[in-house]
Amino acid sequence: MKIETYITKLKNLLTESRFTHSVGAMQTMAELADIYSLDRQKAETIGLLHDAAKDLSKEVIDRIIKEGKIRIQHNCEMDYDNYLHGPVGAYLIQKEFEITDQEIIDAIYVHTFCDCDRNFNNPLSWCLRISDLIEPNRDWTKMGWMDVGVKELRKVALQGHMKEAALIHLNLVIKLFKTNTVTIHPNIYRCIDELSSNLLYLP
Numbered sequence: 001m002k003i004e005t006y007i008t009k010l011k012n013l014l015t016e017s018r019f020t021h022s023v024g025a026m027q028t029m030a031e032l033a034d035i036y037s038l039d040r041q042k043a044e045t046i047g048l049l050h051d052a053a054k055d056l057s058k059e060v061i062d063r064i065i066k067e068g069k070i071r072i073q074h075n076c077e078m079d080y081d082n083y084l085h086g087p088v089g090a091y092l093i094q095k096e097f098e099i100t101d102q103e104i105i106d107a108i109y110v111h112t113f114c115d116c117d118r119n120f121n122n123p124l125s126w127c128l129r130i131s132d133l134i135e136p137n138r139d140w141t142k143m144g145w146m147d148v149g150v151k152e153l154r155k156v157a158l159q160g161h162m163k164e165a166a167l168i169h170l171n172l173v174i175k176l177f178k179t180n181t182v183t184i185h186p187n188i189y190r191c192i193d194e195l196s197s198n199l200l201y202l203p
């Protein structure tokens with residue numbers, strides 16, 4: 001399947017604003033792929049399809065969770081908008097978009113911090129989490145501190161410092177989730193510990 005086919009199919013699954021966000025993520029993933037010497041086509045596919053499951057109906061979501069035997073590892077993952085749409089999306093793209101590449105599937109699964117055993121710290125997975133915030137169609141201006149943080153994140157990521165960008169990203173997500181009273185996934189804290197203590201290597 002070609003990217004044009006993905007785009008046509010995706011338009012039927014997403015709201016207009018989510019589709020625009022997805023195209024922005026695709027463009028940013030292409031930029032980051034060049035900077036970090038990653039497979040550009042894979043990166044674009046990941047960016048485009050990462051939120052494929054986010055606007056599904058409750059019935060379809062429940063069916064996919066059963067059919068895909070999706071495991072809830074932490075209670076906070078019951079929060080679909082912030083966490084579970086990653087795992088559900090990873091299943092959906094295999095079924096609906098015939099994606100078989102494990103790095104693509106896993107990057108989408110773990111972009112919401114679920115399941116640290118699946119390419120969790122693959123550079124493509126980190127580029128997706130970063131692109132999700134910095135893509136050009138996302139407007140943070142109503143949240144001043146976030147707008148400032150995202151600009152800094154964009155600058156550092158485009159300079160080629162993935163580890164530093166990952167840390168900025170994690171701290172922004174924590175602050176954003178606390179502001180919105182969203183439970184912080186334990187894997188988010190775990191990432192900060194691993195990155196800060198150099199247990200984890202990123203470029």
Ligand SMILES: [Fe+2]
Nearest residue numbers: 050051085111
């Ligand atoms: Fe998402």
Ligand SMILES: [Fe+2]
Nearest residue numbers: 021050051132
């Ligand atoms: Fe997203």
